[in-house]
Amino acid sequence: MFNLILFGPPGSGKGTQSERLVEKYGLIHLSTGGLLREEISNKTPLGIEAKKFMDHGQLVPDEVVIGMVDSYFDQHKGAAGFLFDGFPRTVAQAKALDRLMTLKKTDIALVLALEVSEGELVKRLLNRGKTSGRSDDNNEEVIRKRFAVYMNETSPVADYYKRVKKFKAIQGEGSVGEIYTALRQTIDKAMASHHN
Ligand code: AP5
Numbered sequence: 001m002f003n004l005i006l007f008g009p010p011g012s013g014k015g016t017q018s019e020r021l022v023e024k025y026g027l028i029h030l031s032t033g034g035l036l037r038e039e040i041s042n043k044t045p046l047g048i049e050a051k052k053f054m055d056h057g058q059l060v061p062d063e064v065v066i067g068m069v070d071s072y073f074d075q076h077k078g079a080a081g082f083l084f085d086g087f088p089r090t091v092a093q094a095k096a097l098d099r100l101m102t103l104k105k106t107d108i109a110l111v112l113a114l115e116v117s118e119g120e121l122v123k124r125l126l127n128r129g130k131t132s133g134r135s136d137d138n139n140e141e142v143i144r145k146r147f148a149v150y151m152n153e154t155s156p157v158a159d160y161y162k163r164v165k166k167f168k169a170i171q172g173e174g175s176v177g178e179i180y181t182a183l184r185q186t187i188d189k190a191m192a193s194h195h196n
């Protein structure tokens with residue numbers, strides 16, 4: 001299996017690039033934000049609970065998200081690999097993911113982090129908010145809150161993967177195609193030396 005994490009702040013292009021990468025490499029796209037939004041639109045108890053956090057730009061509790069990831073993983077037996085988008089977002093989630101990888105006798109091959117300035121991120125998210133229907137996009141205060149949560153709770157996850165030398169920063173500003181090319185080059189190199 002080849003498992004990849006696409007890391008980066010809100011609006012950095014994780015979803016946009018994931019769509020292309022899963023197609024190219026035959027991976028399963030595991031977007032925790034996407035799964036949570038699906039629960040919300042189906043009005044499940046999990047969705048109703050999660051919405052309270054998401055509407056305020058806060059993280060959904062770790063145990064909820066980890067449970068969701070575990071069951072999604074089990075629903076895709078035989079997958080060539082997973083692309084994790086928006087997960088892990090806390091060190092506790094990263095540790096839970098390590099446990100899951102060990103249990104499944106696989107590992108995280110690479111963490112790719114999209115780097116984008118805050119000014120550009122706000123611009124992208126407010127722009128998307130005009131059409132996305134995402135309640136966390138159309139209010140600048142909620143967007144700023146998402147960045148603060150990213151700084152405080154999610155950026156330590158980068159250090160977690162730097163320590164094990166799996167972390168690669170990628171310039172996330174430029175055209176979608178340019179960024180995709182840079183991601184692909186890094187993935188191809190990692191794939192050539194990855195065995196399990
Ligand atoms: P989630 O859905 O993960 O959202 P996010 O991380 O805040 O990021 P976005 O999806 O907004 O941005 P993105 O990086 O995917 O960029 P995109 O490609 O869309 O999480 C939402 C909420 O769910 C969280 O706040 C939390 O409450 C909860 N949640 C999710 N996961 C969780 C977890 N693990 N634990 C706890 N809670 C969790 O691009 C953004 C925009 O920019 C688009 O309009 C796009 O078209 C545009 N764009 C993309 N690339 C470019 C480019 N190169 N140039 C110009 N524009 C571009």
Ligand code: MG
Nearest residue numbers: 014015033086
């Ligand atoms: Mg996204």
